[in-house]
Amino acid sequence: MSHRVLVEAGPAAGVAVLKFRNPPVNALSLEMLMELVISLEKLENDKAVRGIVITAENPGIFLAGLDLTEMCGRNPAHYAKYWEAVQELWLRLYQSSKVLVAAINGACPAGGCLASLTCDYRVMADNPKYTIGLNETQLGIIAPFWFKDTLVNTVGHRAAEQALQLGTLFPPAKALQVGIVDQVVPEEQLQSAALSVMAQWLAIPDHARQLTKTMMRKPTVDQLVKQREADIQSFVGLISQDSIQRALQTYLQKLRQKKG
Numbered sequence: 737m738s739h740r741v742l743v744e745a746g747p748a749a750g751v752a753v754l755k756f757r758n759p760p761v762n763a764l765s766l767e768m769l770m771e772l773v774i775s776l777e778k779l780e781n782d783k784a785v786r787g788i789v790i791t792a793e794n795p796g797i798f799l800a801g802l803d804l805t806e807m808c809g810r811n812p813a814h815y816a817k818y819w820e821a822v823q824e825l826w827l828r829l830y831q832s833s834k835v836l837v838a839a840i841n842g843a844c845p846a847g848g849c850l851a852s853l854t855c856d857y858r859v860m861a862d863n864p865k866y867t868i869g870l871n872e873t874q875l876g877i878i879a880p881f882w883f884k885d886t887l888v889n890t891v892g893h894r895a896a897e898q899a900l901q902l903g904t905l906f907p908p909a910k911a912l913q914v915g916i917v918d919q920v921v922p923e924e925q926l927q928s929a930a931l932s933v934m935a936q937w938l939a940i941p942d943h944a945r946q947l948t949k950t951m952m953r954k955p956t957v958d959q960l961v962k963q964r965e966a967d968i969q970s971f972v973g974l975i976s977q978d979s980i981q982r983a984l985q986t987y988l989q990k991l992r993q994k995k996g
């Protein structure tokens with residue numbers, strides 16, 4: 737029984753809706769990552785499901801990215817376990833044979849942006865409070881190569897480099913202009929727009945679409961698969977550095993003080 741991930745049958749045949757529900761901000765904790773992987777595996781094995789709309793149960797925050805508390809003040813074994821789970825989620829999403837449509841109904845920074853970038857299509861609610869991007873440099877950390885590759889595959893090298901160096905969080909209209917999202921719609925039309933685009937993608941025969949998806953994505957996937965363990969060690973080495981720990985603690989404190 738999953739608590740942090742809700743899977744519902746969609747209103748259209750062959751479509752499931754996967755909803756994030758990990759309060760307060762849908763951060764990708766280890767538990768949430770594991771629940772997501774299990775839910776995605778079940779959906780992948782379900783022949784009746786051809787497409788999945790991915791969204792947050794409550795509008796406001798799509799995903800707050802990786803859970804900073806999993807990356808602060810823990811031991812190397814924990815960091816390694818956590819990073820393996822992050823890799824696993826990306827691999828499941830990026831290689832999914834289903835049509836994935838992200839209905840982005842809230843803030844979508846860093847790991848949240850990455851999850852949405854693995855989808856085949858992104859629709860974002862037109863709310864200026866919502867932003868999307870890989871903002872790692874703003875936290876004093878570096879997006880790993882496979883985060884970078886996923887962004888490059890979506891927006892191209894120049895736009896990705898600029899967005900990554902500056903750690904830009906784009907509001908909807910700008911995200912559309914850069915190509916991080918494919919469509920921006922009024923908030924109340926988000927779910928219907930996602931279902932409508934899903935119907936267009938499902939009109940294509942599955943086998944042809946799936947083989948094309950694999951052809952486009954396999955080189956990027958292979959890069960991580962062939963160096964998974966080295967990537968884990970690289971993450972553990974980086975995150976364990978005092979300077980990185982200090983930067984993350986400072987960022988977390990700023991988030992906590994925001995309210996005070």
Ligand SMILES: CCCC/C=C\CC(=O)SCCNC(=O)CCNC(=O)[C@H](O)C(C)(C)COP(=O)(O)OP(=O)(O)OC[C@H]1O[C@@H](n2cnc3c(N)ncnc32)[C@H](O)[C@@H]1OP(=O)(O)O
Nearest residue numbers: 761763800801802803804805843845846847877878991992
């Ligand atoms: C080498 C490393 C490579 C990998 C790199 C990292 C990828 C990542 O994903 S790092 C995480 C990046 N995420 C962010 O930068 C988002 C940070 N959060 C926010 O900007 C806001 O919280 C958000 C816009 C999502 C929501 O804003 P509010 O609705 O105003 O909520 P609060 O800011 O008050 O937050 C409530 C509560 O949640 C805690 N929080 C927020 N984000 C995270 C997070 N990513 N991980 C863990 N905890 C988080 C925040 O501190 C508050 O906690 P309390 O004060 O204890 O209630």
